[in-house]
Amino acid sequence: MARFIDSPKNRAAGTRIGVLLVNLGTPDAPTAAAVKPYLRQFLSDRRVVELPALLWQPILRGIILLTRPAKSARKYAAVWSKDGSPLRVWTEKQAKLVKGYLGERHAGQVVVAYAMRYGQPSIAQAVAALREHGSDRLLLLPLYPQYSASTTATACDAVFAELARYRDQPALRTVRDFHDHPGYIEALAQRIRQHWMVEGRGDHLVMSFHGIPRFAVDKGDPYQRQCQRTAQLLAQALGLADDRYTVAFQSRFGRAEWLKPYTAETLAGLGRKGVRNVDVVCPGFVSDCLETLEEIALEGKQTFLQAGGSTLRYIPALNDDNRWIHALTALIERELQGWLTADERPAAPSEMPARPAS
């Protein structure tokens, strides 16, 4: 096998910018057979489970991959849509919409692709497609508002590793995080206001972020600090007093201590305290997925009701929200500014553009 991926001799020299949106990944089907290889790849990532491979791999390949795929598959089945896994469906839609906006402003200069860190479409496929389209510059945007080594860094690692296989590498920029980006915060705030207008407003708002192990933060991961900052900015935008909302962390995995308070315990505590109506938003997920639709909207609701609560309303993720897509486009445009040649620069950005056909 050739040492490097070479460019075909007759390929035109690249002069385009490739934008690569990367999300976490999801199984191809809601079955144990499809969940197993996805979990094997995900949980073998040393950025995700920081145990020595000699210790962890026998546990993973033994008890975890024997039991968890079937359990997880049942959960996936409860939220699977006719078009597939919600995470993949929304990520694909976001990429399409961003492509529409950027395509209009940059007349073919910018190409957009999306990939999953685990599963399909793979980072290798997306990088190859962008290179085929002549991208000599690559902007990598992991779709995680808050930086964490277990998400953002591993997405970057995987793209860097893929590029290491190329003879003719593109230039590279990465977006590290956007936890305090005004467009992202305002899109979230507006999503919540709209939900309150249509569904009514609960007595308390829980902002639930995915957890990570406590030790990762102690060793310097900025994730918790960024989650707290997002929550503070969101509360400010909504004019929420401190006693009207709680920040919590969901999805604990394994035996180690994770960031606290845990979302399930928070919901149970609110129910026991006599809070009747709770709204839950998950600002760390820009796309609805298993963690929001199953763990919060289904399981979290049960937990809250069993503890004495009356209603739990889950506020959907940003998904294809117009303000969010505009914020995402603005985030990309900001990075492109430093990169575009004078010839490639479009006219001054307009106000929120009309939504292109998807």
Ligand SMILES: C=CC1=C(C)c2cc3[nH]c(cc4nc(cc5[nH]c(cc1n2)c(C)c5CCC(=O)O)C(CCC(=O)O)=C4C)c(C)c3C=C
């Ligand atoms: C938003 C950020 C995320 C962080 C941080 C994160 C850390 C993290 N996750 C696990 C273990 C699992 N996560 C699983 C699903 C999952 N996780 C995220 C996001 C973050 N994870 C998403 C978007 C999803 C959903 C994918 C989907 O298909 O919808 C799963 C798989 C499902 C299950 O079996 O529970 C596991 C396992 C660890 C260990 C970790 C931090 C170190």
Ligand SMILES: [Fe+2]
């Ligand atoms: Fe996770």
Ligand SMILES: [Fe+2]
């Ligand atoms: Fe989970």
